[in-house]
Amino acid sequence: MAPPVENARNAWISVANGVVGIALTQTVFNGVVKTLRSYEASVLAGSGVVWTALLAIPILGEWLEWRQVAAIAVVLFGVLLAQRRPEERAAD
Numbered sequence: 001m002a003p004p005v006e007n008a009r010n011a012w013i014s015v016a017n018g019v020v021g022i023a024l025t026q027t028v029f030n031g032v033v034k035t036l037r038s039y040e041a042s043v044l045a046g047s048g049v050v051w052t053a054l055l056a057i058p059i060l061g062e063w064l065e066w067r068q069v070a071a072i073a074v075v076l077f078g079v080l081l082a083q084r085r086p087e088e089r090a091a092d
Contacts, residue, residue, distance in 0.1 A: 013059060029041070029044075029045065032044065039082070040082070040083065043078075043079050043082045043083070044079070046075075046079075047075055047076070047079050049075070050072050050075055050076065053068055053072060054072075
């Protein structure tokens with residue numbers, strides 16, 4: 001059983017999450033998969049936890065602690081490392 005929705009604001013947040021957080025995100029992700037390699041798309045999807053934390057600021061009025069900011073930096077650094085490709089060497 002789903003928890004009760006207490007007011008209209010909470011109902012709109014749930015609707016926005018369904019439309020933006022799920023439908024729009026999946027549509028964009030499906031378009032991205034057509035242009036990126038599978039491992040790149042996987043890395044992009046893995047960074048979704050960062051956006052969840054960042055969206056908590058305007059939606060819930062929360063603020064990130066320094067540890068959360070540091071964790072976001074580590075995740076984004078990992079995403080950048082995964083995108084790095086070795087240089088091609090010219091054939092002699």
